[in-house]
Each structure stands twice: as structure tokens, then as C-alpha cells.
Amino acid sequence: MRPHERVAEKVREAVRAASPGDALGSEVSIAKDCDVSRMTARKAVNALIAEGLVERRAGVGVFVRGAEAITRRFRLIAGDLLWDAAIRVASAARRVTLESGAEIEFRDAHGDEREYLAEIAALPESGATGAIVISIHSVAAEAALRELAASGFPLVVVDQAFASGDLVGIASDNVAGGALAAEAIVAAGHARVGFLGDFEASTVCDRWEGFRAKLKELGCAAPGKYDIRGVARLESWEDKVAALVPRILKLKKRPTAIFCSCDAVARHAMRALEANGVKVPEELSLVGFDDDPIAEWTTPALTTVRQSFTSIGRAAAEKLLALAAHADTPRESVAVPVALIRRDSLISNSDRETSK
Numbered sequence: 022m023r024p025h026e027r028v029a030e031k032v033r034e035a036v037r038a039a040s041p042g043d044a045l046g047s048e049v050s051i052a053k054d055c056d057v058s059r060m061t062a063r064k065a066v067n068a069l070i071a072e073g074l075v076e077r078r079a080g081v082g083v084f085v086r087g088a089e090a091i092t093r094r095f096r097l098i099a100g101d102l103l104w105d106a107a108i109r110v111a112s113a114a115r116r117v118t119l120e121s122g123a124e125i126e127f128r129d130a131h132g133d134e135r136e137y138l139a140e141i142a143a144l145p146e147s148g149a150t151g152a153i154v155i156s157i158h159s160v161a162a163e164a165a166l167r168e169l170a171a172s173g174f175p176l177v178v179v180d181q182a183f184a185s186g187d188l189v190g191i192a193s194d195n196v197a198g199g200a201l202a203a204e205a206i207v208a209a210g211h212a213r214v215g216f217l218g219d220f221e222a223s224t225v226c227d228r229w230e231g232f233r234a235k236l237k238e239l240g241c242a243a244p245g246k247y248d249i250r251g252v253a254r255l256e257s258w259e260d261k262v263a264a265l266v267p268r269i270l271k272l273k274k275r276p277t278a279i280f281c282s283c284d285a286v287a288r289h290a291m292r293a294l295e296a297n298g299v300k301v302p303e304e305l306s307l308v309g310f311d312d313d314p315i316a317e318w319t320t321p322a323l324t325t326v327r328q329s330f331t332s333i334g335r336a337a338a339e340k341l342l343a344l345a346a347h348a349d350t351p352r353e354s355v356a357v358p359v360a361l362i363r364r365d366s367l368i369s370n371s372d373r374e375t376s377k
Contacts, residue, residue, distance in 0.1 A: 025173065028055045028065035036074050041087035045075060048083065063145060064173030070150050071345045079148040093123035093345060096149045098140045100157040102129040105313050106330045107155055110179055113334030114153055121342055123150070134159060141165045144174060151175030151345045153337045158222040175344040177337045181223055182354040189344065190354035191337040195224045198326040198359040199231025202280045202308045205324065205361055207239050209369040211278040211306065215245035215269065217290060218282025219258060225282040228310060232280055245269070245276055249286070259289045266293035277305060278367065284309040284316050287323055302368040312362050321365035332357050
């Protein structure tokens with residue numbers, strides 16, 4: 022019997038001898054009584070919460086659950102809940118958790134990474150049974166999430182995939198999305214192409230890899246790599262894109278089509294190109310990634326790779342429910358399919374030449 026299982030069995034015995042609402046002590050006292058680490062005691066308590074035997078009251082301790090108590094209280098943490106993708110993920114996750122009889126609370130870091138990290142750090146004492154965290158792709162955040170998952174706390178990370186089995190990630194199939202963009206651009210006859218994005222995010226690196234690999238497979242020259250550097254994880258890319266676009270336009274052989282890491286970057290690029298007297302798509306075609314609500318209303322409407330954030334939110338909630346109910350649930354990342362949405366910002370190179 023593993024240490025946390027031994028602790029859980031001892032607490033079960035205490036529950037059988039107690040009444041609903043009785044205090045069982047804190048995780049610190051349980052760890053001391055069972056001669057184990059607090060992390061082991063926390064893992065045992067999480068398992069008992071999932072079984073419906075006890076509840077954790079933030080800042081107070083562990084109690085025998087009453088028959089009427091809701092024992093599955095989840096949290097969803099977002100860097101910025103005003104982001105449309107976060108809203109769609111949260112909405113889908115809420116529907117799934119409510120249908121299961123659980124509760125879910127939304128926590129918004131309001132674009133502040135320190136607040137985001139504080140929300141993650143507070144989870145073990147929050148009374149939550151588990152959490153969905155929308156990734157901001159920072160080194161500090163990933164370290165905090167790995168430490169939390171290692172403690173046995175049920176956790177699902179949205180918008181980031183993980184190769185190892187210590188973290189569960191739910192994200193779009195970004196490699197396939199990059200390949201779709203490459204196929205569309207090549208089919209339109211473009212030979213000089215580029216990729217514009219924030220390469221600190223693993224999702225963007227996956228899109229680049231899919232894009233680069235597919236171009237190579239199709240016999241095309243290597244794409245230009247235009248990296249937006251030095252942007253804080255929750256800040257706007259607008260100024261960086263505006264500064265980088267003129268440098269791209271000064272290249273001896275500038276691209277005729279650019280794949281942008283997301284729709285927001287594509288919109289900033291569209292504005293920067295217009296400010297530099299370059300027409301989209303007549304002089305330079307653009308492709309985005311996300312298919313956010315504004316993509317079809319830009320001028321021209323944006324060709325993009327669609328992510329289904331509703332499917333991502335649903336999958337995240339289903340995985341979290343499984344992890345909370347069964348500690349031995351496999352910690353595997355899930356890739357959600359994507360689709361290319363064709364609009365006006367990508368035209369064929371022959372049409373481009375004709376329009377000059």
C-alpha cells in the first residue's frame with residue numbers, strides 16, 4: 022500500500038467513527054499523525070474528497086462531509102477572462118461540470134501574471150476539488166503547475182500540450198493547423214512565404230513546425246521566421262508587430278504570403294501593412310490562426326485556421342472530472358482537431374500579379 026493510500030484508509034476509519042460536519046484536523050495535523058509529508062496527506066485528502074467522504078474548508082481544515090454537501094467544487098483560472106477564447110472554454114467547461122452535479126468558479130487574473138501565479142498557488146487551500154488552468158506559456162507558470170500536479174491535485178491545463186505524463190494538457194492540433202496553412206498558401210501559388218509570431222509559446226512553436234515541415238514536404242523553400250520578441254505573456258503584440266513589419270518589407274525578396282501565429286497578430290500585421298502602403302491581399306496575403314469572432318469582419322476578411330474552444334473546454338472538464346474521481350486516470354494530453362477557414366485575405370499569386 023502506497024503512503025497516501027495508507028493515510029486515506031486511516032482517515033476513512035476516522036470518518037466511520039464520526040458524524041457529518043465533524044472536524045478531522047488540518048492536512049498538517051493529518052500528516053504529523055500519520056508520519057508522512059504534507060504533500061502525501063494532501064494527496065490522500067484529495068482522494069477522499071473525490072470519494073465524497075470529506076470536504077476541505079479553506080483556511081480551516083478537513084471535515085466529514087454532510088449528505089447535502091457539494092464535494093466537487095472546481096476552479097477555472099484564466100490570465101484574462103475578457104479573451105474570447107477563454108470565455109468559450111469557460112462556458113463549455115461550466116456546462117459539463119454542472120451536468121455532472123459539480124460546481125465551478127471562474128478566477129480572472131486580469132492580465133497580471135503575478136495574480137495568475139497567486140491563483141495557482143492558492144488552489145491547494147482553496148477548497149477546490151480540482152482546477153482547469155488556461156496556460157499563459159510562461160516558465161514560472163509551468164513550474165508552478167508542475168509542482169501542483171506533483172502534489173496529487175487534479176489539474177488540467179488548457180492551450181498547452183505536454184510530452185511527459187505529469188501534466189494533462191488539452192490543446193488544438195497545432196502541428197496539423199500549421200500544415201493546413203502551408204497547404205493553402207502553396208495551393209495559391211505562393212513561393213516566398215513567412216511566419217510571424219511569438220515563439221515563446223509552445224503552441225506557436227508547434228504551428229511553426231507543422232508549417233515548416235509541410236512546406237518542405239511540398240518542395241518549397243524554407244519560410245522566413247519573424248519572431249516577436251520581448252512581449253510580456255499577457256500584453257498586446259501590437260507595437261512589436263508594427264515595428265517588425267517594416268523590416269520584413271525591406272527584405273530583398275520579401276514574402277508574398279505570411280502565416281501569422283494567431284488572428285490578433287494577423288490583425289496587427291494587417292494594420293501595419295496598410296500603414297506602410299501595402300495592400301492585403303493584393304500585394305501580400307495573410308493567414309491567421311484561431312478564427313476569433315472578429316476574423317470574418319476584418320477588411321479583408323481573414324483566412325484562418327479555426328480552433329474549437331468549445332470542444333477544448335468540454336474535453337478539459339471531462340478530463341478533470343475523471344482525474345478527480347480516479348487518481349490513476351492516465352495523464353495524457355489531448356489534441357483537438359482544427360479546420361482551415363478560407364476568406365479574402367489569401368489570394369492566388371496569379372490574381373496578385375493581375376491586380377498590380
